[in-house]
Amino acid sequence: MLYWLAKALLAPPLWLLYHVRVKGLENVPRSGGAIIAANHRSFLDSIFIPLVIRRRQVVYLAKAEYFKSRRTGWFFRSMGQIPLERTGGKSSHRALSAALEVLRSGKLLGIYPEGTRSPDGRLHRGRTGAVRLALAAGVPVVPCGAIGTEEVMPKGAKLPLLRGRPRVEIRFGPALDLSRLEGKESESSVLRAATDEIMAAIGALSGQDYIDEYATSADRGPEAGPTGDDGDLPGEALAG
Secondary structure, three states: OHHHHHHHHHHHHHHHHOEEEEEOHHHOOOOOOEEEEEOOOOOOHHHHHHHHOOOOOEEEEEEHHHHHOOOOHHHHHHOOOEEEOOOOHHHHHHHHHHHHHHHHOOOEEEEOOOOOOOOOOOEEOOOOHHHHHHHHHOOOEEEEEEEOHHHHOOOOOOOOOOOOOOEEEEEEOOOEOOHHHOOOOOOHHHHHHHHHHHHHHHHHHHOOOEEOOOHHHHOOOOOOOOOOOOOOOOOOOEOO
16 A cells, blocks of 8 residues: 555656656566566666556565665665665575565566666676566566666756656566576576577667677675675665
8 A cells, every 4th residue: 555655656756747658568577576687777667667667566575674774664665675685694595585475466567687787878687587587487588778867867966857857768678588497497507598688678778889898807895796606696686
């Protein structure tokens, strides 16, 4: 209930302040679990993507720090997001189990395969966690390209731009069915190939240049996660 109330309150000012366009919305399943795998250029990606998917809730795993802050905790709780401890361990595994339950219950899960916001505007190498979750839950992956969100709120900005009505475009591509890979979840080469397929689809939608390097390798700031090849999503799928 709080999710839909927050969405109803946010939608009018966002549509008024920004020129928002959406393409390919018909590619988002009307029912059933699915992963929305998007590029990540701005904190507001996690606002604009759910905004344009009007009749379905999109659940993200958000940095646990957001829930501990009085300034942001109320918002993430009201939006039904799941706190994720990026240090790994039991807390992370509980959050990821919850994410799997989200998918199995027929809901949409938003994931940023890059694992963090792009440090340089390019699309970086994806981590394999999205494929692992899709296979475990038996759901498709819908690639998504967010364009212009970094103009509204660049990385490091405290507040979004409130003038000039910048253009934001959210594009969804055809859902990728990974069921052909069932039984091959333990094969790292298969997971990598499927992840690269997803990233290619995202890149075609976002128009970004691609670099075969993890974003966390290029950005060693406080948001940087692990640099190895992602066994279980710590630092990935974050709304942040």
